Amino acid sequence: MSPTLLQEVSDHHALAGAKNASYAHSDPLSEIPTLSGVDISADGSTPIIDMEALLGPRRSEAIKQIGLACEKNGFFAVKNHGIPEMKINNMLDTAREFFHLPDEERLKFRSADPDSVIRLVTGFQDKTRNVFVSRQSLKFHCHPVEEYKGHWPSNPPSFRENVGEYCESVRKVEVAILEAISESLDLERDYIDKILKGHYVSINYYPACQESELDVTHGVRTHTDPTLITILMQDDVPGLQVINDDKWINVNPIPNAVVVHVGDILQAISNYRYKSLLHQAIVNCEKERVSIASYCYPSDDAMIGPAKKLIDEVHPAIYKDFTYREFHESMWRVKCSTAKRLDLFKPSSD
Numbered sequence: 001m002s003p004t005l006l007q008e009v010s011d012h013h014a015l016a017g018a019k020n021a022s023y024a025h026s027d028p029l030s031e032i033p034t035l036s037g038v039d040i041s042a043d044g045s046t047p048i049i050d051m052e053a054l055l056g057p058r059r060s061e062a063i064k065q066i067g068l069a070c071e072k073n074g075f076f077a078v079k080n081h082g083i084p085e086m087k088i089n090n091m092l093d094t095a096r097e098f099f100h101l102p103d104e105e106r107l108k109f110r111s112a113d114p115d116s117v118i119r120l121v122t123g124f125q126d127k128t129r130n131v132f133v134s135r136q137s138l139k140f141h142c143h144p145v146e147e148y149k150g151h152w153p154s155n156p157p158s159f160r161e162n163v164g165e166y167c168e169s170v171r172k173v174e175v176a177i178l179e180a181i182s183e184s185l186d187l188e189r190d191y192i193d194k195i196l197k198g199h200y201v202s203i204n205y206y207p208a209c210q211e212s213e214l215d216v217t218h219g220v221r222t223h224t225d226p227t228l229i230t231i232l233m234q235d236d237v238p239g240l241q242v243i244n245d246d247k248w249i250n251v252n253p254i255p256n257a258v259v260v261h262v263g264d265i266l267q268a269i270s271n272y273r274y275k276s277l278l279h280q281a282i283v284n285c286e287k288e289r290v291s292i293a294s295y296c297y298p299s300d301d302a303m304i305g306p307a308k309k310l311i312d313e314v315h316p317a318i319y320k321d322f323t324y325r326e327f328h329e330s331m332w333r334v335k336c337s338t339a340k341r342l343d344l345f346k347p348s349s350d
């Protein structure tokens with residue numbers, strides 16, 4: 001066992017009962033979390049965007065703030081997003097009810113095919129890293145809702161209605177935020193919306209810490225999302241951590257706000273001006289946690305290279321042109337760290 005892993009092990013035991021335990025990270029790209037006794041209550045400063053400002057005379061100021069947050073932080077929180085509080089609460093309640101169902105009800109949705117329209121992924125043991133990854137997630141397509149609804153669980157009975165309503169509301173936020181992001185890059189307002197296909201939802205459920213024969217229990221390991229943007233709704237239990245200035249910071253829940261992450265595809269379109277956010281979720285030893293991630297992705301044939309307007313002598317193209325289909329296929333074909341997925345599309349890697 002490497003010294004780093006040994007260090008993780010002993011730190012993990014020291015922190016086992018800690019509330020909202022955090023991880024420090026010596027090398028953010030190594031994807032192997034190093035546990036240490038950093039300030040466990042610290043909440044990094046989350047840029048907050050008021051979405052109402054996008055609708056009025058403060059629009060250009062709000063767009064500037066969004067651009068700055070994408071460039072400097074890779075994420076921001078959005079308040080006044082227009083998703084009714086009741087729809088959020090219904091979605092979270094439904095998610096909890098689904099994950100409290102007996103195994104046989106939930107496991108019907110288990111599938112190893114990453115392209116299936118719905119699939120349940122259970123917690124698993126990564127023995128190569130001595131890590132137990134405790135997240136269970138139900139992942140499904142949801143745009144347009146009517147096309148996919150029939151594939152969703154009918155138990156709990158409220159599932160289709162509550163999830164459908166949430167997905168339709170989130171779609172409006174997606175479109176509006178992507179318009180603002182396009183403008184923040186000085187591109188036409190619909191530059192990104194024109195290639196947007198839909199979103200794919202992952203209902204993430206993290207049981208309160210479980211016993212595992214492995215040494216480290218992690219909610220979700222460090223990764224970037226293969227998306228344009230991800231819109232994340234968290235319940236009131238902290239767990240999300242992001243890399244900021246090479247350090248892990250907590251992004252604690254803000255009531256009724258969603259968190260927007262820059263994803264890989266936006267990193268490519270922006271010619272590496274906006275960087276895909278490295279993030280992870282930690283487990284909480286006292287409470288279960290639920291988060292709802294909406295992954296916005298483009299249509300298969302959409303060309304994803306850097307926007308031509310963002311390429312010049314000072315900013316040469318960091319990536320070749322490629323389709324979303326090529327990117328998606330390479331994700332499953334080539335085993336590499338998620339933060340390196342886009343390297344395959346650099347001009348020199350023919």
Ligand SMILES: O=C(O)CCC(=O)C(=O)O
Pocket residue numbers: 202204220225232234239240241279280281290291293
């Ligand atoms: O639960 C969280 O806070 C993060 C979830 C996540 O990163 C994902 O679903 O891709």
Ligand SMILES: [Fe+2]
Pocket residue numbers: 223224225230279293
């Ligand atoms: Fe993620």
